[in-house]
Amino acid sequence: MSKKISRREILGFAASGLAGGALLLNRGGEAQAQTAPGSSRGSVRQRWEKSYSGGRLDVKPMPPGLPGKDYRPVTIPNGAALPFKINGGVKVFHLIAEEVDHAFDAGLRAKCWGFNGRVNATVLEAVEGERVRIYVTNRLPVATAIHWHGFYLPNGMDGVGGLTQPYIKPGETVKYEWTLRQHGTLMYHAHHDEMTQMGMGMIGMFVVHPRNPAPEQFVERDFALLLSEWVIEAGTARPNTLKMNDANILTINGKVFPSTAPLIARTGDKVRLRVGNLSAMSHHPLHIHGHHFRITATDGEAIPLSAQWPETTALIGVGQTRDLEFIADAPGDWALHCHMTHHVMNQMGHQFPNLVGMKPGGLEERVRPLLPAYMTMGHEGMDMGRMAEVMPMPKNTISMKGKAGPFGDYISMGGMMTLLKVRDSLPSYDQDPGWYQHPAGTVALKASDAELRRDGIEVGANAANPAPDHSSHR
Numbered sequence: 510m511s512k513k514i515s516r517r518e519i520l521g522f523a524a525s526g527l528a529g530g531a532l533l534l535n536r537g538g539e540a541q542a543q544t545a546p547g548s549s550r551g552s553v554r555q556r557w558e559k560s561y562s563g564g565r566l567d568v569k570p571m572p573p574g575l576p577g578k579d580y581r582p583v584t585i586p587n588g589a590a591l592p593f594k595i596n597g598g599v600k601v602f603h604l605i606a607e608e609v610d611h612a613f614d615a616g617l618r619a620k621c622w623g624f625n626g627r628v629n630a631t632v633l634e635a636v637e638g639e640r641v642r643i644y645v646t647n648r649l650p651v652a653t654a655i656h657w658h659g660f661y662l663p664n665g666m667d668g669v670g671g672l673t674q675p676y677i678k679p680g681e682t683v684k685y686e687w688t689l690r691q692h693g694t695l696m697y698h699a700h701h702d703e704m705t706q707m708g709m710g711m712i713g714m715f716v717v718h719p720r721n722p723a724p725e726q727f728v729e730r731d732f733a734l735l736l737s738e739w740v741i742e743a744g745t746a747r748p749n750t751l752k753m754n755d756a757n758i759l760t761i762n763g764k765v766f767p768s769t770a771p772l773i774a775r776t777g778d779k780v781r782l783r784v785g786n787l788s789a790m791s792h793h794p795l796h797i798h799g800h801h802f803r804i805t806a807t808d809g810e811a812i813p814l815s816a817q818w819p820e821t822t823a824l825i826g827v828g829q830t831r832d833l834e835f836i837a838d839a840p841g842d843w844a845l846h847c848h849m850t851h852h853v854m855n856q857m858g859h860q861f862p863n864l865v866g867m868k869p870g871g872l873e874e875r876v877r878p879l880l881p882a883y884m885t886m887g888h889e890g891m892d893m894g895r896m897a898e899v900m901p902m903p904k905n906t907i908s909m910k911g912k913a914g915p916f917g918d919y920i921s922m923g924g925m926m927t928l929l930k931v932r933d934s935l936p937s938y939d940q941d942p943g944w945y946q947h948p949a950g951t952v953a954l955k956a957s958d959a960e961l962r963r964d965g966i967e968v969g970a971n972a973a974n975p976a977p978d979h980s981s982h983r
């Protein structure tokens with residue numbers, strides 16, 4: 510991958526660029542240019558082809574790769590890999606498109622469209638070089654087609670309804686089959702009436718492991734996370750796919766925080782986040798706390814080490830995947846979330862005036878005889894995680910944000926957010942280790958009078974409340 514490029518090759522590359530330009534003007538001269546004396550266009554072109562194309566379509570398939578032997582399966586928070594069987598050297602999957610009564614959170618369900626009983630969280634997993642045969646059964650009331658997003662494949666397997674194949678009509682089962690000539694974090698989704706069908710949940714990830722991974726591709730923890738957005742109005746039972754810009758449910762693998770399963774790692778583990786975004790209308794800048802990651806791959810290909818760059822926020826555009834890798838070297842409970850502040854809210858309504866700074870006075874007392882449950886909202890900002898407890902909620906809704914955290918206070922985020930839990934020792938990756946126990950003296954707590962005096966900080970009011978005891982908070 511990191512073969513040094515010689516001065517001659519650079520010169521040859523430049524020359525071939527010129528030759529390529531000339532070829533555009535002079536079609537049919539390609540063979541002549543390739544054999545022109547002194548030109549290294551042939552070898553440069555080969556290098557391009559290796560990384561810019563899938564190569565020959567009629568490649569001979571390799572034996573099917575097996576989990577634990579040929580690859581380490583990805584971890585799918587709140588989801589599962591689609592089972593497969595092997596028949597005659599081909600890996601056979603059966604994907605079932607169907608309606609799913611899906612729980613975004615304990616308090617919010619909707620009738621969505623998904624695959625094999627899950628929404629956004631059924632992952633196909635395979636190995637570079639093998640041949641896959643994927644039966645898609647349509648149990649929906651409408652026709653569909655399934656597109657394999659980012660794949661090198663024969664045109665007729667591309668899954669664009671009406672363009673590359675007839676629709677998969679209700680009740681029908683269609684067969685897709687091709688040989689995987691690539692590896693990477695890829696996706697699949699409905700490609701017929703996309704706005705409706707993808708908006709109803711017909712999206713998923715398709716992870717293709719490398720046949721011969723390079724040493725730097727090895728990780729201890731390998732997570733698949735698919736981002737999406739929904740419009741579910743309070744009290745309704747189905748996503749509204751007609752709304753363009755009012756997404757009010759932002760999900761990772763079909764769940765909102767606090768129902769997103771945490772990502773669990775041991776201190777020192779190398780972690781890969783395979784993040785895909787098949788939202789309707791939103792790009793998501795995914796942000797990690799306490800660590801820096803490197804962007805090591807896109808849905809196109811692995812990025813060479815020399816070209817990877819460090820980030821704490823990676824923009825995952827609609828239709829893109831990014832592999833983000835880091836060493837989980839900092840024990841703790843770290844937030845991993847979309848940095849769009851409206852994307853870490855649940856069922857946020859946007860048709861409100863800004864009431865921050867307003868003095869509600871006796872408003873509640875005056876309105877309550879008319880509306881017994883009335884509560885003025887917004888004058889202290891939207892930090893009202895406790896609202897769900899103090900206010901009756903409409904049927905089938907969730908609190909806009911919040912979950913009681915380790916200190917008793919609410920974590921004022923919901924939506925596209927999860928936790929990275931890094932621990933020095935873990936009984937198992939499959940068991941939530943609970944809240945992080947901070948070593949003494951490592952939590953930001955209310956300053957004591959002695960500390961304030963020591964550093965000459967004049968505040969006065971801080972003395973009114975003694976610093977609380979946070980020594981035990983599990």
Ligand SMILES: [Cu+2]
Pocket residue numbers: 759791792793794847848849852925
């Ligand atoms: Cu976002």
